Amino acid sequence: MSVSTVTKEQFRQFVSSLIGSAQTVVGVQAKHDKFAFGELKNADDLRLDYDVTILSPRKYVLPPKETLLSFKVGGDSQSVQESEKMILLGVHPYDMVAINQMDELFSQGEYDTHYMNRRNNITIIACDVVTASENVFASSMNTATVDTGFDILLTDIGDAYVVEAATDKGEVLVKMMTGVKSAADGDLSKRKAVQDKNKTGLNKHVLQCKPSYLPTLLEKAYDHPVWEEKARLCYxxxxxxxxxxxxxxxxxxxxxxWNLETGRRTRAWDGCLLENFATVAGNHNFRKHREDRFRHRMYRKGKYVPSKIGGQIACVGCGRCVSACTSHIANPVDVYNRIMEQTEIG
Ligand code: SF4
Ligand code: SF4
Structure with a gap:
């Protein structure tokens, strides 16, 4: 696959031409003093220099609510596949790693056609981080750069982007860009400098161990006091x-x-910190206490999900939960480092 360069102005023209095409183009745009993914109507609104978006691009691969099937009461049902061709512009490496993990989770075992059809319809143009957000710790989680999953990876090297096409879909898009040149050695050195800087520099919270140690650490921490200490403040x-x-x-x-004849099956985001997440038939809640739910989230990230996907840690260090938690308790690094303070564990 190819590695080339394109000037920022030429890239802007390319984005303009995409907006006029049949596919929906989604990109990162400013929302007051923050950033968000949204449908792009004007190439000038695209902000590839953003720090972090409020919500991750997960909402495009796994929407907050979707219909899985429609049915007639007492009769037949039909699978519903809600997906459209889309170009997703400006995905940061840590978010790309998160999508890669979900691709693995939704395709292993029971293949999830709803997720996978949508995912296959999305072309991803990722970009290396230019501005570190206030709570990012991707460097600690080895997710500050990414090698797979994207169709194109952009790296800002000043007045141009280095454009790496990683798939056939990516190559098709590169061919649509005017003024593309093969990347020179100097361009590749500049790209390496950006990526090397991010590998250590996106680290506002420093995890005191390698991420690969977390499953072992958590094995010994089920009864640690940190769960009660933190969860006391959880809303x-x-x-x-x-x-x-x-x-x-x-x-x-x-x-x-309302006609009591037709209906649909939907799925919608849930969250393990919500009180009724673990309520089952008979109104029994097997994680009734906040500390149990708080611990469960940290175990999902550091132990349970990794056991399904070859040890990959399911926290990519985006820092969004750190910013979103009004009680200042959600930071996984604080929790994992606190557990490591116990000498018999660390
Ligand atoms: S746990 Fe927090 S920092 Fe880790 S990926 Fe999720 S939101 Fe980002
Ligand atoms: S954001 Fe903070 S307060 Fe809210 S559920 Fe998560 S840990 Fe609890």
Missing amino acids: SCGSCNQVCPTCYCFDVQDEVD
Whole structure:
């Protein structure tokens, strides 16, 4: 696959031409003093220099609510596939890693056609980070750069981008850009400098161990006092779940129309910190206490999900939960470092 360069003005023209095409183009735009992914109507609104978006691009691969099937009461049902061709512009490496993890989770075992059809319809143009956000710790989690999952990776090297096409879909898009040149050695050196800087510099909270140690650490921490200490201040608001790029838990419900003849099955985001997340038939809640739910989230990130995807830690260090938690308790690094303070564990 190719590595080339394009000037920023030429790239802006390319984005303009995409906006006029049949595919929906989604990109990062300013929202007052923050940034968010949204449909792009004007190439000038695209901000590839953003620090972090409020919500992650998860909402495009796994929407907050979607219909899985429609049915007739007492009759047939039909699968519903809600997806459209989309170009997702400006995905940071840590968010790309999160999408890669979800691709693995939704395709292993019971292949999830709803997720995978949508994912296959999305072309991802990722970009290396230019501005570190106030709570990012991707360097600690080895997610400050990414090698796979994207169709194109952009790296800002001043007045141009280095453009790496990693798939056939990416190559098609590069061919649409005017003024593309093969990347010179100097351009590649500048790209390496950006990526090397990010590998250590996106680290506002420093995890005191390698991420690969977390499953072992947590094995010894089930009864640690940190769960009660932190959860005492938890509102069970679920904000930490909602903003997280790797949270993928959902609730499935059947909705019957007013005519009592037709309906649909939907799934919608859920969150393990919400009080009723673990309520089952008979109204039994097997994680009734806040500290149990708080511990569960940290175990999902550091132990349970990694056991399904070859040890990859399901916290990519985006820092969104740190910013979103009004009680200042959601930071996984604080929790994991606190556990390591115990000499018999660390
Ligand atoms: S746990 Fe927090 S820092 Fe880690 S990926 Fe989720 S939102 Fe980002
Ligand atoms: S840890 Fe923070 S963000 Fe998460 S549910 Fe508790 S109070 Fe809300």
